[in-house]
Amino acid sequence: MTNRQAKLMQGNEACLEGAIAAGMRFFAGYPITPSTEIAEGASERLPLVGGKFIQMEDEIGSMAAVIGASLAGLKAMTATSGPGMSLKLENLGYASLTEIPCVIVNVQRGGPSTGLPTSPAQADIMQARWGAHGDHPAIALYPNSVSEAYSVTVTAFNLAEKYRMPVILLMDEVIGHMRERVVLPDENELQIIDRTKASVPPEEYLPYKADPDGGVPEMPAFGEGYRYHVTGLIHSENGFPTTDAEKTAILLNRLMKKIDNNLDDIIKYQEDSLDDAEIVLIAYGSTARSAKSAMDMAREQGIAVGLFRPITIWPFAEDKVKEIAGKAKKIIVPEMNLGQYRYEIERAAAGKCEVIGINRADGEIITPEDIFEKIKGVL
Amino acid sequence: MSSTEIRLSGSGGQGLLLAGIILAEAAILDGKNAVQTQSYGPEARGGASKSEVIISEGDIYYPKVRKPNVFLALTQEAYNKYVGSTCEEGVIIADESVEITDVKCAKKYSLPILDTAKNVVGRAMVANIVALGTINEITGLVSPEALEKAVLNRVPKGTEELNRKALETGREICNIK
Numbered sequence: 001m002t003n004r005q006a007k008l009m010q011g012n013e014a015c016l017e018g019a020i021a022a023g024m025r026f027f028a029g030y031p032i033t034p035s036t037e038i039a040e041g042a043s044e045r046l047p048l049v050g051g052k053f054i055q056m057e058d059e060i061g062s063m064a065a066v067i068g069a070s071l072a073g074l075k076a077m078t079a080t081s082g083p084g085m086s087l088k089l090e091n092l093g094y095a096s097l098t099e100i101p102c103v104i105v106n107v108q109r110g111g112p113s114t115g116l117p118t119s120p121a122q123a124d125i126m127q128a129r130w131g132a133h134g135d136h137p138a139i140a141l142y143p144n145s146v147s148e149a150y151s152v153t154v155t156a157f158n159l160a161e162k163y164r165m166p167v168i169l170l171m172d173e174v175i176g177h178m179r180e181r182v183v184l185p186d187e188n189e190l191q192i193i194d195r196t197k198a199s200v201p202p203e204e205y206l207p208y209k210a211d212p213d214g215g216v217p218e219m220p221a222f223g224e225g226y227r228y229h230v231t232g233l234i235h236s237e238n239g240f241p242t243t244d245a246e247k248t249a250i251l252l253n254r255l256m257k258k259i260d261n262n263l264d265d266i267i268k269y270q271e272d273s274l275d276d277a278e279i280v281l282i283a284y285g286s287t288a289r290s291a292k293s294a295m296d297m298a299r300e301q302g303i304a305v306g307l308f309r310p311i312t313i314w315p316f317a318e319d320k321v322k323e324i325a326g327k328a329k330k331i332i333v334p335e336m337n338l339g340q341y342r343y344e345i346e347r348a349a350a351g352k353c354e355v356i357g358i359n360r361a362d363g364e365i366i367t368p369e370d371i372f373e374k375i376k377g378v379l
Numbered sequence: 380m381s382s383t384e385i386r387l388s389g390s391g392g393q394g395l396l397l398a399g400i401i402l403a404e405a406a407i408l409d410g411k412n413a414v415q416t417q418s419y420g421p422e423a424r425g426g427a428s429k430s431e432v433i434i435s436e437g438d439i440y441y442p443k444v445r446k447p448n449v450f451l452a453l454t455q456e457a458y459n460k461y462v463g464s465t466c467e468e469g470v471i472i473a474d475e476s477v478e479i480t481d482v483k484c485a486k487k488y489s490l491p492i493l494d495t496a497k498n499v500v501g502r503a504m505v506a507n508i509v510a511l512g513t514i515n516e517i518t519g520l521v522s523p524e525a526l527e528k529a530v531l532n533r534v535p536k537g538t539e540e541l542n543r544k545a546l547e548t549g550r551e552i553c554n555i556k
Contacts, residue, residue, distance in 0.1 A: 008404045008413065019508050034419070118419040178442045179400060179415040289440040296440075368441050 006352050009182045011149040011175040012079075015105060016045060018153030019077050021187050021195070024103070025051035026076040028065035030058050030084060033117045034173040035107035044100060052351045059084035063104070064093035070100045071230065073221025075157055076201035079105035082124055082352060083114050085131070092154040092166050094232045095230040096255070099208070099217060101160040103153070105169045107176040110363045119363030120173035122285055123337035128168045130353055131313045137259045139266060140168040140314040144196030144288045146180035152311060158193040158256035159266060163258045164216050169314060172336065174286035174365060195219045202226045207239040212250050214257030259315050269320065273299065277306025281373055282321070282345055284310050286365065287334050293368035298375050313341070318348050325349035334358035354378075382435030384444040387510070388461045389453030391428045396508030397533060399430030401511060405521040405529035406434040406447065414442045424518075427457040434520060439515060449518050450484075451510055452477050453493060472514055488517060490552050505545035512549020523550075 009017075016038050019027075027042035042352040043053040052069070056062040062078045069076040080088060085106045095102055108124050110116025124131075128140035136249040139159050143152040159255055198205050198220040207228040210217040218228040233241035234248045242248070259266065273295065274280060283291035288309045308324055310317050313363050325331060325345075331353055333342040342357045349355050358374050385402065387395040396417050403413035413431040417430040431444040452458035452473045462482055465471060472486045473479055475494065479487050488515055496506035508530055515526050527546060533543045 006407050007414065008400065008407055173419075174416070174442060177416065177419065179403060180439075180442070181403075181412050181414075286442070288440060293440040365443060366444070367443075 006181055006183050008179050009146050010037060010179045011143075011146045011171060011177065012107065013041055014146045014149040014175075014182060014184075015079070015153045015169065015171065016041040017184065017260050018150035019048060019103065019157065021049075021150070021190055021193060022154040022157035023075045025049065026066065026069035026074040027051070027078065028054045028056050028062040028076070028179075028359040029070070029078045029169065030056055030062050032081045032084045034109055034176045034311060035081050036103060037176070038107070039275040045243055053207065060091065061088035063088040063095075065094050066102045066104075067091060067098075067100045067145040070102045071154065072220050073223070075101070075161070077103040077105065079107065081107050081109045082111045082121075085127065089127075089131040093134060095166040096132060096136040096138075097134075097232055097234075098230050099164040099219075099255075100165050100166065101164050101219075103156045103160055103169055104166055105153075105171065105173045107173065109173050110361070118173070120286065120365060121336045121361065121363070122170075122172050122287065123311060123340065123361060124170065125335070125337060125340040128170055135203050135256070137163075137165060137255050138168070138314045139163070139259070139312070140170055141164065141268075141311060142170040142284045142313050143175060144180065144285050144309065144310070145175070147182045148311070149175060150182070150184060152312075154190055154192070155268070158191070161193045161195045162216070163262070163266075164195060164219060164264055165258065167307060168314075172285045177251075197221075198226055206237045208235060208251070209237045210254060212254050214254060216258060218347055230249060231254065232279060266312055266315060267317050269317055270307075270309040270311065272307040272309070273325065274306040276304050277327075278304045278329045279378065280331050281305065281307045281371065282310070282324075282333050282341070283335065284313060284341070287336060290366050290368045291334055294371035296377065297368060297372045303375060303379065316344050316348070321345055321348040322350075322352075325352040325355075328353050331355045332358060332371070332374055332378070334362055334371050334374075336366060345362070365367060382433055382437070384438060384447045384466070385432040385434070385451075385514075385520065386429055386444050386447040386461060387431070387451045388427060388429040388445060388457035389451075390457065391426060393453055394504065395428065395430045395451075395453070395510075397513050398507040399432050399532050400471055401435070401526075401529045402514075402521065403432045404532065405525040408525035408528055409521050411436060412439055414439045416442055416444075423434040427454065427460040429457065429461055449514060449520065451514060452535075453506065453510065462510060466550065470518060472510075472517060487515075488513075488553070492549070492552070495548055495552050500541065500548050502543045502545075508542050508545035509549035509552075512546040516550040516553040
């Protein structure tokens, strides 16, 4: 194990460092446990790299400020937890429709409402997909280590910029607060994606002109001479509101196709020992760490267990889960909620194999032993 | 892959969070892997609180301590709350003010950690560093060089000598018995 550059780092801190490495230069937020270290760190770090930090009056204002900063050309982020996430959803939907790149970090804690402020949970999984009203595209990513809190934050910014949309970075209290040995990559070796600027002069620019088949419109920054209208109403290519059914259908279809046409680019996951697995664990975030330990315990006893860990939670790795369900005898889904992702997995498995949940929503972590016992119980 | 689980407990404000971070950083300086977690919220302010470290030669997946191989308690409340899961082959190190109960473990040490910090080193606030010196002398979790370096990396400028003395005194109290 190399010692060079190895250091102890907290998950929230690594998320912030990843964001800065990805080019984040604006952060607006309203601190909330267990995400507070991200805002706190941003207030110290951003001024040192020429960025801006604003503590806003609340989460709604934070999300609005992030959208404004992104329109003005900066890569922007906010961080919160469940209660704040609920408030951000209105403007998150706005960012989806107006196609504003930004990253929203949700370090999950026990809910609903103000719930269990200092306890871990993974119960905002469905909120990340369907929290904002109306049909809208969604990308949500979920790291399971401090090292990934860094790298997946970089990915979140890249996807936000590439597809011009808000990207949710889900963490949980365990990943956000734990400190772990990391060796951060050389910043010069990171692949950083920036939004496409306008290729035409201001007088020819149409803000929402793009290939109807999932195209991404060009995005000049406000202040560069391009004047255009941004609205949360359904709009045509010129950015002004319309109620025309055909134009509405074209717009919504294009928004969804940005995701549907690029699943291979967006969906990231880790597979572990799936080839001969009769029982497959599907787990994400901190619970995936327990699942990995449980898998190792089972393998030591000769039980053929594998692990599938989605890093991209949304869009859902449907084809992969279908493939797993066609080969495995049983799928076990441990999650710190009452079965949110399991519903999605059951839908994809479509009865081809049994899907069993291990669920806790009491602020306690699912341990390797909990999962191992379940594995033995379903043999 | 063998790993060692350490639980440092006491009351909020005794600096055990920092002690856990220092221990984890010392392990990393030794070229090992380390994970640190802690109690949060009301629990971490006054009352009984804990900071936990896992040190391993290999990967660490589950990040929380389940059966500590090394358990430190600086207060009775923390001892009572957290001693239960201590590993049968484990070591318990407690301040002399703590009444050690009939727990099954390999070794138990009752040492004047708080008193040494206050009256020998001269500052009650360095009890966490005294404790690190004591723990490492007994268990050899990390190299003494890495521990000293990790302490000096983390303490405020101008307090290096004080903390070096705290570490040294912590080592020495193990040999008084």
